[in-house]
Structure formats: C-alpha cells, structure tokens
Amino acid sequence: MATLRQLEYLVAIVDEGSFTRAAESLNVTQPGLSHQFQALEREVGGPLLERLPRGVRLTPAGRSMLPHARAALAEAGRATVSARRAAGVSTGELHLATLYSVSSGVLPPVLGLWRRKHPGVRIRLFEHRRSDELAQAMAAGQADVAVGPLPEDWEGTARHIGAEEFLVVTGSDDPVALSDRAPDVRLSDLAEREWVHFTPDSGLSDILERACGAAGFRPRVAVRTEQAASAIGYAAAGLGPTLVPANSIPPHFAGAFLRPDPPLRRQLTGYTRTSPDPVTSSFLETLGEHAPLMPAHVAGRLRKGGSR
Structure with a gap:
C-alpha cells in the first residue's frame, strides 16, 4: 500500500x-x-x-x-488538526472554501463573529468562481468546510443555511426604478436593454443567463466584469441593469435595486467531507445563525415600496 x-x-x-x-x-x-x-x-x-x-x-x-x-495528504493534515482541537487546543488554521460572491457578501460578518470566539485560529480562505469548481476542490480535500450551493449527491456533512435572494441593480434614475411596479420588475421588461454582465468563467454569468433565458431572451452585453461589487458600480453608473446577490449591495448604496418577479433565489449550505471537528462545528453554527442572506439595509428599502 x-x-x-x-x-x-x-x-x-x-x-x-x-x-x-x-x-x-x-x-x-x-x-x-x-x-x-x-x-x-x-x-x-x-x-x-x-x-x-x-x-x-x-x-x-x-x-x-x-x-x-493531494486529497490524502490534505486529509492527513486535517486529521492532526482535528485531534488537537478535540483535545482542546484551539490553535492552527480553519481552511474555508467558498465562491467569490459569497466571500464578499455573506462571510465578512460571520467570520468577524466567529474569530472573536476563536482568536487563536487563523483563517485560510480559498475562493472559487463557480460552484462546480468549489465542489471539485472540496472533493480533493482543499478545505475543512465549504460555503456554497450543495453539490448533488454530496456524501459528507451538510448544514443548510438558507436562501440568498438575487436583485436587479440599476442607476437611481433608471426608468424601471421609477416605474409604478418598483421595487418589483419582470426581467422580460428588460429584454431590450444592454446588461452589465459577467465574464464567462464566473458562476454569476450562468445565473444571469439562466434567469434571462427563463424570461424569454438572451441578455445583450454592455460590459463584462468578474466581481459582483464591480457590476453593482457599473450598473449604478448607468451602464445597464445587472443581477447580483442582495447581500453584495453595500449600505448607503446610491443606486436602485429591484426584486425580480418571480423571485430568484440560491440555496446556500455549509458542507464538509467528514464529520466536523469542534472548531469547524462552531463555524457552521455561527454561519447558520448569522449569515446575512438578506441584509437589513436592503430589506428595509424593499419594504418601503421603493428601492431608491
């Protein structure tokens, strides 16, 4: 052997x-x-x-x-770390794999809370563009835990977090943001518009293409970017609408955002290859309780019946 x-x-x-x-x-x-x-x-x-x-x-x-x-070596390293954690040694690293969009929207407040509970544990973050890349990396033993959509037929431990909602972002003076239907919008009403799209290797590109395809059209492209934060800025500047997770919209955002009709949501999960050790379990617990899937500053503006 x-x-x-x-x-x-x-x-x-x-x-x-x-x-x-x-x-x-x-x-x-x-x-x-x-x-x-x-x-x-x-x-x-x-x-x-x-x-x-x-x-x-x-x-x-x-x-x-x-x-x-590679997977065997990574698992052997984690076995040592897990044993140390079970023995009460709260040091070392938590290896965390996720998607770029989840990393920028969901994880910062969660990791801030969790790190205060475990100040001796460093965090090593692995970011991926697509859900399938994330699943392959986890299957190969890259990290202790992944945060993203749960892969089909995943055999390890999984903790359901909830659904993050996607919103259409535009400039504050965009006609669709000023319409009587705001803060809701049918994507079919935007079929003739040019969109702030994503690079083909970004998972957000697939989400935008599928959503528009379900509405009966293929989005025309004004500009492409890799990151949700950049897409939000370009959309607010008037280059065209874009589609991003609600948790990626920053506080005090000067543009407009609208809820697609019908709603568009993505289920997020924290998942591991094996049974989580105490430190990983603590992270999953914090994630499940505090993940900002719909931030208060976004939900508040939507409840007021307008997104501006």
Whole structure:
C-alpha cells in the first residue's frame, strides 16, 4: 500500500517539475526520493511519470492518482488538526472554501463573529468562481468546510443555511426604478436593454443567463466584469441593469435595486467531507445563525415600496 510519504513525493515532483527540485523542497536526498518513488510505481504496477529532458510529465496512471494523493495528504493534515482541537487546543488554521460572491457578501460578518470566539485560529480562505469548481476542490480535500450551493449527491456533512435572494441593480434614475411596479420588475421588461454582465468563467454569468433565458431572451452585453461589487458600480453608473446577490449591495448604496418577479433565489449550505471537528462545528453554527442572506439595509428599502 502506498505510504503518505510516497504520495508526498509524487505531489512534490509534479509541483516542482523535477526530482532534483522536489528533493530540495522536501529536504531529502535525491537518491532517497527516487528510491521511494520507484517503490510507489512498483506498488501501482506501472510508471506514474515520464522523465523528459527538461522536467517530467504525468502518465495516464499518474494523472489518475495525483488528485487522490493531494486529497490524502490534505486529509492527513486535517486529521492532526482535528485531534488537537478535540483535545482542546484551539490553535492552527480553519481552511474555508467558498465562491467569490459569497466571500464578499455573506462571510465578512460571520467570520468577524466567529474569530472573536476563536482568536487563536487563523483563517485560510480559498475562493472559487463557480460552484462546480468549489465542489471539485472540496472533493480533493482543499478545505475543512465549504460555503456554497450543495453539490448533488454530496456524501459528507451538510448544514443548510438558507436562501440568498438575487436583485436587479440599476442607476437611481433608471426608468424601471421609477416605474409604478418598483421595487418589483419582470426581467422580460428588460429584454431590450444592454446588461452589465459577467465574464464567462464566473458562476454569476450562468445565473444571469439562466434567469434571462427563463424570461424569454438572451441578455445583450454592455460590459463584462468578474466581481459582483464591480457590476453593482457599473450598473449604478448607468451602464445597464445587472443581477447580483442582495447581500453584495453595500449600505448607503446610491443606486436602485429591484426584486425580480418571480423571485430568484440560491440555496446556500455549509458542507464538509467528514464529520466536523469542534472548531469547524462552531463555524457552521455561527454561519447558520448569522449569515446575512438578506441584509437589513436592503430589506428595509424593499419594504418601503421603493428601492431608491
């Protein structure tokens, strides 16, 4: 059976691009590293790497094994941390994976509250553009906990947080914001408009495309951006409407925001690969109780019957 040390050597060789640099990074001798790596190849029954004049290249067997090697190393590291936490040692790092839009809207107040309970625990944040990328990273063992839509058929622990609502953002003098229907808007009424859209590799792009497609049109593009905060600024400046999570709209926002009719919501979950340790459980509890899915400053303006 492959050992953790052998898996560590495989990952290091791939990451460093050569046996020599891998040995230097791990502070081991190159003959010792090569010996252990050859033992790993004998264990799996074939070559994992092709030696090139300049560097190495994974074989099909190596490409198949590498993500499992990374996951095993990450899980072993977390096992040590989890044991220390269970023993009452509240130090170390919480590894947290999430989406860019969730990172900027939902997490800041949650992490502020949680960090005050655990001042000795550092936070390492991994941000992803899309839900499928986030799920793949978690399956590979990147983090202790992820915050985002729950992947289908997820077998680990999951805690439902609630639904975040998406709103249409425009300039304060936009005709749709001044209409009698405000603060509600049918997306079909915006079919002829140019939109502040998102880059194709952003998950928010998929959400906007699906919402407009359900309303019977494909949005025309005025400008594309990767971040919800930038889209909000461009929309408020009059470049066109955009569609963002309500929790990404800042306090004292000078533009307008409207609720799509019918409403558009995304379910968020905190999920882990294994049973959470006490520190991770504490984070999930804080997340479930304090996640600002609909911030008070947004909800208050919508209740008043106008978004300006």
